[in-house]
Amino acid sequence: MDDFKGNAVHGARRVWVPLVVAGVLLALTAVEGLLAKALPASEPVPAGTVIEFGSTGQVSAQVGEGWTLDRTASDLHSGLLLTRGDVSVRLTSVEFSAGKPDNAQEMWDGMERLLGVARHSGTEVWLGEPTEFDTKWITGGLYGSLQVDTAIGTAFVLPADDDAEAVEAQVLGPFDADQADWTAATEIIDSVAFDEDDDTGETA
Amino acid sequence: MTAQALALPRAPRVDVRSVAFWVMIAASAYGLWTLKQNSVPTMLAFPPSAALNVAVLLSCLAVGVWLARRVMRPVQAPPWNGTWLALMWGGLAACGIAILMNTRLLSVWSQSLGLEAASDWSAALTAPLNEEVAKLAGVVLLAAVSTRLVRSAADGLAYGALVGFGFQITENFTYGLNGIVMAGGVEPFTATFQTLWIRIVLTGIGSHWAMSAVAGAGIGYLVSASGRSAARRVWVAIGCLLLAMGMHFLFDSPFLGGLAGTLAKPLINFVVVMAVYFVVRRAFRARWTAVSAEEAAAGTLTEDEERSLSRRRSRRLHLRAFPAGPEREAQARVQRLQLALVEERVPALAPAEAVQPWRDAVAEARAAR
Numbered sequence: 001m002d003d004f005k006g007n008a009v010h011g012a013r014r015v016w017v018p019l020v021v022a023g024v025l026l027a028l029t030a031v032e033g034l035l036a037k038a039l040p041a042s043e044p045v046p047a048g049t050v051i052e053f054g055s056t057g058q059v060s061a062q063v064g065e066g067w068t069l070d071r072t073a074s075d076l077h078s079g080l081l082l083t084r085g086d087v088s089v090r091l092t093s094v095e096f097s098a099g100k101p102d103n104a105q106e107m108w109d110g111m112e113r114l115l116g117v118a119r120h121s122g123t124e125v126w127l128g129e130p131t132e133f134d135t136k137w138i139t140g141g142l143y144g145s146l147q148v149d150t151a152i153g154t155a156f157v158l159p160a161d162d163d164a165e166a167v168e169a170q171v172l173g174p175f176d177a178d179q180a181d182w183t184a185a186t187e188i189i190d191s192v193a194f195d196e197d198d199d200t201g202e203t204a
Numbered sequence: 205m206t207a208q209a210l211a212l213p214r215a216p217r218v219d220v221r222s223v224a225f226w227v228m229i230a231a232s233a234y235g236l237w238t239l240k241q242n243s244v245p246t247m248l249a250f251p252p253s254a255a256l257n258v259a260v261l262l263s264c265l266a267v268g269v270w271l272a273r274r275v276m277r278p279v280q281a282p283p284w285n286g287t288w289l290a291l292m293w294g295g296l297a298a299c300g301i302a303i304l305m306n307t308r309l310l311s312v313w314s315q316s317l318g319l320e321a322a323s324d325w326s327a328a329l330t331a332p333l334n335e336e337v338a339k340l341a342g343v344v345l346l347a348a349v350s351t352r353l354v355r356s357a358a359d360g361l362a363y364g365a366l367v368g369f370g371f372q373i374t375e376n377f378t379y380g381l382n383g384i385v386m387a388g389g390v391e392p393f394t395a396t397f398q399t400l401w402i403r404i405v406l407t408g409i410g411s412h413w414a415m416s417a418v419a420g421a422g423i424g425y426l427v428s429a430s431g432r433s434a435a436r437r438v439w440v441a442i443g444c445l446l447l448a449m450g451m452h453f454l455f456d457s458p459f460l461g462g463l464a465g466t467l468a469k470p471l472i473n474f475v476v477v478m479a480v481y482f483v484v485r486r487a488f489r490a491r492w493t494a495v496s497a498e499e500a501a502a503g504t505l506t507e508d509e510e511r512s513l514s515r516r517r518s519r520r521l522h523l524r525a526f527p528a529g530p531e532r533e534a535q536a537r538v539q540r541l542q543l544a545l546v547e548e549r550v551p552a553l554a555p556a557e558a559v560q561p562w563r564d565a566v567a568e569a570r571a572a573r
Contacts, residue, residue: 098387109389112389117246
């Protein structure tokens with residue numbers, strides 16, 4: 001009865017069909033990997049560009065001179081990764097759909113909890129105590145020192161007026177990064193605004 | 205002769221020596237490792253959310269497997285070993301492979317399309333290709349694990365649904381954890397609950413299980429010994445895969461936005477999979493009826509048995525006509541052998557004489573009552 005052909009995958013096909021299946025999956029993975037490597041991962045951003053992001057494009061940030069956008073790590077619906085020299089700025093749009101925090105401190109605590117994921121992944125993360133600050137567009141923000149492995153920098157929480165959403169930002173770079181790059185990163189943070197039209201530059 | 209002395213004349217349904225079996229094991233081990241890397245740090249950082257996720261995962265597994273086995277295949281459920289292999293492939297191997305491939309293809313879109321277009325369309329251009337292919341590979345491998353697991357479009361549909369269901373459960377699990385990140389780590393338990401609620405209650409009806417069931421039906425048709433031409437079987441399989449990819453594209457696309465769209469898209473997919481299901485079910489039942497009639501004419505089935513064999517409820521009612529105890533148990537054994545016999549003959553190209561051992565076993569069991 002073992003010779004009974006219940007389906008078309010019998011005899012030698014029972015050997016080569018699974019090998020072909022595995023080969024197709026490996027080939028597809030390899031082709032997609034090669035394509036991803038062949039394309040440029042980042043693009044320079046013209047000075048003065050205002051990028052709108054967030055689930056409905058409700059957040060904007062203006063980028064100064066010398067920045068590049070990491071396209072593979074950026075998504076207009078959720079956040080951006082910008083780099084200049086050795087300094088990187090990660091802007092993440094957060095909507096507190098699960099529960100509106102009472103204040104920025106709760107948002108900061110949430111961000112600290114999320115950094116715990118990196119700790120459990122084996123990354124050394126240290127977040128300092130937050131200090132209040134305001135920008136031209138945002139009041140009641142918090143910032144504090146941040147260290148991720150050997151990179152140092154600052155973490156920011158920039159809440160919207162109604163505390164229903166926020167932008168969480170991480171500015172990181174090596175200890176000896178150029179001071180001009182740090183200053184340029186701070187300018188991006190200062191430019192973050194909610195639902196504000198900005199006609200000073202082109203929109204990406 | 206006792207009932208225990210009668211051996212069921214069938215070959216093992218899962219051949220652990222087959223290449224396909226070990227490909228499934230190796231890919232699932234890789235998938236498990238990938239999921240561990242992705243999920244364990246978040247689970248350790250948010251234990252209550254992880255506990256909720258695991259509880260929901262296990263509940264869905266129990267309910268979904270029962271539903272898939274009870275409803276998706278006509279006449280009787282697929283065997284348990286095939287069921288677990290399908291779930292394992294979907295939940296571990298396909299998910300692990302999809303995570304790797306999706307990362308690469310999403311990167312391609314974000315680099316080749318504009319940032320705005322990539323943000324809107326990259327999911328719809330990535331998942332239908334990578335995830336449907338990864339899931340469907342499981343059904344093909346199941347067909348190669350044993351010639352008896354996938355023998356008809358109905359088998360392909362049931363195993364496709366199980367593979368897709370395994371994928372859906374694992375994906376829900378990872379999304380349940382991702383929901384915490386999306387909500388900024390604030391109210392993590394509620395964030396996980398909300399994500400699971402949306403993915404199970406609102407969109408679960410037309411998600412991965414439905415897409416893979418459609419694609420799987422095509423593979424079942426392709427590998428079936430149905431007597432149809434190879435070209436027709438290939439085109440049907442390709443058509444089913446493209447239909448499944450289309451369902452996935454619709455599901456992930458920015459079309460039909462808002463709450464209405466979120467509800468409408470899975471409903472459309474559900475209607476599609478039900479249409480495919482009824483076509484497949486009708487063909488399977490037609491073949492079953494023809495074979496049953498032949499076996500009744502050959503004396504293997506009585507008229508009552510022929511009438512009652514194809515439906516679970518009528519089989520139970522048929523058995524209840526026998527006094528509880530050894531007599532009913534003996535008849536139940538006859539019934540199981542008859543089911544196995546007709547199942548063996550469902551492939552149209554199966555030579556009638558090949559199932560003679562099943563006929564002999566039925567006769568032997570009947571004599572032993």
